[in-house]
């Protein structure tokens with residue numbers, strides 16, 4: 001098993017010579033110095049942080065754990081203060097990405113990047129992708145990429161640096177068209193969103209792709225369902241890696257190594273913490289909490305202790321690949337997307353993904369929960385791979401009942417499953433909008 005290429009990249013970024021091995025001690029020292037520098041820079045240059053960090057002296061941070069006494073930056077701060085986050089003049093900004101998430105459409109959050117900031121992302125894509133592609137390969141990018149500075153565009157630039165050709169296909173709107181491009185262009189590797197790549201492998205024309213054609217896949221999302229990974233590995237006999245990153249992180253965050261057991265992060269560019277989402281206190285390794293990060297090298301819009309809303313943990317065991325870098329376990333979903341059932345149990349899209357995507361012939365689905373007078377009502381609509389591959393609704397209902405939170409809510413009389421329906425319209429494939437459980441308005445009198 002190859003060690004993650006990120007280790008050598010990070011060692012180089014920390015200023016170590018080629019022969020010197022990276023140690024966690026050296027890395028933490030670099031992060032400490034960068035955290036102090038970032039806080040001083042942001043407090044001096046950004047109107048938001050000038051106010052937000054008043055009274056907080058970065059020189060008081062003697063160890064990285066001292067950072068815990070500094071205030072968080074929230075998604076609401078970003079939505080409300082927008083331009084006030086900027087540390088450079090607007091003319092220095094090369095790319096603005098507006099983040100629109102379900103429920104947040106009314107208050108768009110914007111992330112600003114200078115050309116130097118974008119270069120950091122390209123450099124990460126270059127070294128991160130070295131995990132799963134080889135020189136001479138062709139990568140089909142199933143992400144937006146028509147605009148300069150978009151994720152697809154940056155990925156193409158990063159891949160070119162190791163003699164790999166990136167071809168931007170864009171978001172999958174027609175799986176048959178993506179399949180044709182894979183065959184015609186002789187694609188070796190795919191980069192895409194889990195549900196969209198599943199729509200390709202489960203499409204009836206997927207058999208036109210020669211066996212062994214696809215050698216590796218990178219799934220990029222805040223949550224990668226195990227059932228999707230297994231299906232891709234089974235049908236295409238390829239290796240499936242996951243990437244975790246958000247726009248605020250600079251599009252890239254961390255990528256799996258050959259051990260496929262969690263992400264190694266961009267530790268020279270980002271410092272990560274895991275906190276208890278209720279108390280805000282740091283969580284020990286091995287305990288799930290909210291992912292929080294501080295940018296270490298960002299110039300246009302540095303972020304300090306930014307709360308992502310994503311749930312994950314750092315693993316306590318060293319990675320089998322042999323790196324000294326920490327490993328972040330697969331992200332378990334987003335806090336604000338968890339729905340509280342009347343039993344008190346939380347239910348998230350990851351619970352449903354793992355179960356429903358393991359049924360053959362299902363490409364996507366939507367789930368809604370509407371509160372009623374005596375119980376909640378759950379509606380599930382399935383988008384099948386093909387009309388002839390429609391599953392019996394009994395199989396879907398049986399699968400849903402195996403999800404512990406749903407099973408116990410039904411047996412307690414708190415939840416009613418409405419008849420499962422099928423649709424010919426793949427509603428959730430209209431963009432990179434993240435999938436979530438729809439919460440219908442309160443219907444109780």
Ligand SMILES: [Zn+2]
Pocket residue numbers: 003004257258259264319320321322323
């Ligand atoms: Zn590893």
